[in-house]
Amino acid sequence: xxxxxxxxxxxxxxxxxxxxxxxxxxxxxxxxxxxxxxxxxxxxxxxxxxxxxxxxxxxxxxxxxxxxxxxxxxxxxxxxxxxxxxxxxxxxxxxxxxxxxxxxxxxxxxxxxxx
Numbered sequence: 001x002x003x004x005x006x007x008x009x010x011x012x013x014x015x016x017x018x019x020x021x022x023x024x025x026x027x028x029x030x031x032x033x034x035x036x037x038x039x040x041x042x043x044x045x046x047x048x049x050x051x052x053x054x055x056x057x058x059x060x061x062x063x064x065x066x067x068x069x070x071x072x073x074x075x076x077x078x079x080x081x082x083x084x085x086x087x088x089x090x091x092x093x094x095x096x097x098x099x100x101x102x103x104x105x106x107x108x109x110x111x112x113x114x115x
Contacts, residue, residue, distance in 0.1 A: 001018050001020065001061060002016060002018050002056065002059035002060075002061065003059075004016060004017045004018070005017075005052070005056050007049060007053075009046075009049050011034045011035045011038075012031075012034065012046065013030070013031070013032040014030070014031050014032075014049070014052060014053050014056065015028070015029070015030040016028070016029050016030075016056045016057075016059075018061065025063070027061075031053060
């Protein structure tokens with residue numbers, strides 16, 4: 001999370017604030033430029049101010065998903081195991097049926113190409 005920043009140059013200001021809670025992230029950024037013309041002798045100070053703004057704007061926030069909740073109840077674990085077992089049985093049956101079909105008609109692909 002970026003650190004809060006508050007730069008007050010009287011005619012230019014910069015505020016940056018980041019807040020987070022359990023389900024949201026709020027980023028508040030405010031730049032105020034309160035002049036129309038400025039003398040060249042103030043250009044270096046103004047440039048330094050905008051470098052601070054640039055540095056603050058380049059801060060990164062890394063969002064990471066929460067790890068999935070583990071299934072700890074015994075009935076839920078049994079249910080997941082049964083689903084996994086059922087899927088593996090159905091996949092094995094489908095694979096055996098495909099193998100039997102292919103073995104029963106070995107030249108089916110070659111005759112299909114001739115048509």
